Amino acid sequence: MSVAVRIATGPFDPEAELAAFRARLGDAGALASFTGLMRDDGGQAQQLELQHYPGFTEAEIARFAQKTVERFGLIGVLIIHRVGMMGPRDAIVLVAAAATHRRAAFDGCDCLMDYLKSAAPLWKREHRADGAVWIEPTKQDQADRARWLAD
Amino acid sequence: MSVAVRIATGPFDPEAELAAFRARLGDAGALASFTGLMRDDGGQAQQLELQHYPGFTEAEIARFAQKTVERFGLIGVLIIHRVGMMGPRDAIVLVAAAATHRRAAFDGCDCLMDYLKSAAPLWKREHRADGAVWIEPTKQDQADRARWLAD
Amino acid sequence: MTQLRVLFFGKLADLAGAERPIDSHGLTDVASAIAVLTDAMPAIAPLLHPEICRYVLDQQIVPAGAPLAGASELAFLPPVSGG
């Protein structure tokens, strides 16, 4: 059972990270992963900015990840979140969850992403031609997250 | 919108395949993936054997993948399934689903895995010290698959 | 003599072999091919039951009543499991 959380201040390679994570796993049968990529939205979005609170953000994410490991009986979790300025097609976030069977791996990965989207201490701003806008979680994000709080 | 289905008769590298898939994607914001690995089950499982019906298996999986793309509005799907004899820690299957937003990517990937586990034309046999056993989908596999048939 | 290539998979292949050519002369539909096969191999009869077996004729899933016509390949698919 291992939890790895990293804040990346520059570009990272999701598949290389995933390969290294898989190599460290024990007898896992299931590995679910999610990579969030910056969309260019038809050329509208020019840059994306992510802020974090150094130390606190990592600790909060790791605390939630540990709870998720226990809740779903995961073998391992990897979370890498990019911060700073990034451009279209850059990887923003990678979440991987390993388990004996696939249901736990999918649910763990899904639950962690919902947390990162709408509850982790991160702040996201889109820089467009017409100015910069702070993003807030969508109704869908809130509904997604509520699925895990219900039980 | 692209669907790629491959039957692999030898080992494949899931993360290299995933990286190539991501490089071909358009403006996707979400990439969900699942890798199924052979467990050694505390040394019990020695080899796993997968059979397919050449031509028919690929065509059936591609047909279902195309339906899944339409159902969830996916940007792309990649499916690689290993056949033949394999050993502990080998990758058995890789499924990746890309979409604009994460809910579709997760659901597409999850739905495809449930199909591969209990409905695609594949036959799986475990070779153990005490003999070989054909595997049938578990109750959980059936229940997982039923989630997508309900609506 | 007209040959029909019959394919078996999974558990069925253990009992019947993976491949078996049969003379399709005089056979009308899938059911008549099943009759010939179960005569020769009674052990596989329960596994060819339409409730647990799918029939694939020249790569198309068909019911037991499907005519063989000029088909060259008939496959029997027992319960599946992948991933």
Added chain:
Amino acid sequence: MTQLRVLFFGKLADLAGAERPIDSHGLTDVASAIAVLTDAMPAIAPLLHPEICRYVLDQQIVPAGAPLAGASELAFLPPVSGG
């Protein structure tokens, strides 16, 4: 003079700057620090409301009534969004 390092994030940092030291002499709790800050920057007052802002004192989430004691860092977290 005892200094308290105050940190702002997201939308709050646009209005108040990312970091601002204040003299914590005479301040008792988080609420009293909020009073000093909103006196100096009335525009941020609505964003510091406990319903939409979280208070973090020396890396621990705390309520408005938490004593500052010897704390050195107070952070204000507006609504979050990541991923």
